[in-house]
Amino acid sequence: MSTATPVARAATHSYRAIDVPVVGGDLHVGVWDPVGERTDDVLLVHGVTASHLAWPFVVSGLPGVRAVAPDLRGRGRSNTLAGAAGMRAHADDLAATLDALGIEKTVIVGHSMGAFVAIVFAHLHPDRVSRVVLVDGGLPLDLPPGMDADALVAAVLGPTAARLSMRFADAGEYLDFWRDHAAFQGAWSRELEAYLAYDLVDDGDGAFRPATSYRTMVEDSIDQNTGASIVTALAEATQPIRLLTAPRGLQNEEPGLYAPAHLARMLADAPGVRHSGIDDVNHYTIVMAPDGAAAVAAAVREELDAARD
DSSP states (O other): OEEOOGGGOBTTEEEEEEEEEETTEEEEEEEEEESSOOOEEEEEEOOTTOOGGGOHHHHHTOTTEEEEEEOOTTSGGGTTOOSOOSHHHHHHHHHHHHHHTTOOSEEEEEETHHHHHHHHHHHHOGGGEEEEEEESOSSOOOOOTTOOHHHHHHHHHTHHHHGGGOOBSSHHHHHHHHHTOGGGTTOOOHHHHHHHHHHEEEOSSSSEEESSOHHHHHHHHHHHHHSSHHHHHHHTOOSOEEEEEOSSOTTSOSSOSSOHHHHHHHHHHOTTEEEEEOTTOOTTHHHHSHHHHHHHHHHHHHHHHHHHO
């Protein structure tokens, strides 16, 4: 099935959406087709409570590139998929997405939790990935050992997780809630409004809630932060990996997701990862505002060029 969503269009691309059969149902996938000649494909993987509509600013910086971005299971219009989540399940869904679009091999870009999915996908399906771009995620986080599920989610996501239990009368109330968010002060946009409006689903009781499944988010957070898949994938990586980080976090606080000392330790343990920071952005605006997205898109273009050489 294919649908059009005008708010997702970029001047450099036309937009469509498809549903891809996967275990437990259909995965909803956004596809931005370039205006004019197509030179490359890129697979974009969003964060833990996000959707494929996190990517329009990055897509606009990729002329000539077909950009493919799923709503991960448990999020967006894939939020009713049955079955377990976790990094492996998401990786298998990504493989099905590439199959559906006839893409044999591509550069993969993951933001936040999507970066962890990307590195596991590259490890489990090495023949499908030429190069990996991790955006403020993908390396182990600095967390105390032995945390239970709720404490782990609270430590990593804090108010982001708490928001999933909130209810809203309509999209206007939800937008008002986000207007006060520290991460988007000075970075409000039409694209952000479209992303946020898309996030709301009917709760069945006359109100609206964020689309992300709390259960799925917990499963993913536990797997991401306590399972062995990330460490193994990084240690056994065969593709070039590039990491881009933000100096500020989910609440626009400093330091960001990776404090400098922790990041230095992680990079020392992963010598194959090439790192660079992007100035004056936070964990959201590194992809969801023009300046951060332009820097990410420039890095992606470099990786696409390298993959063709």
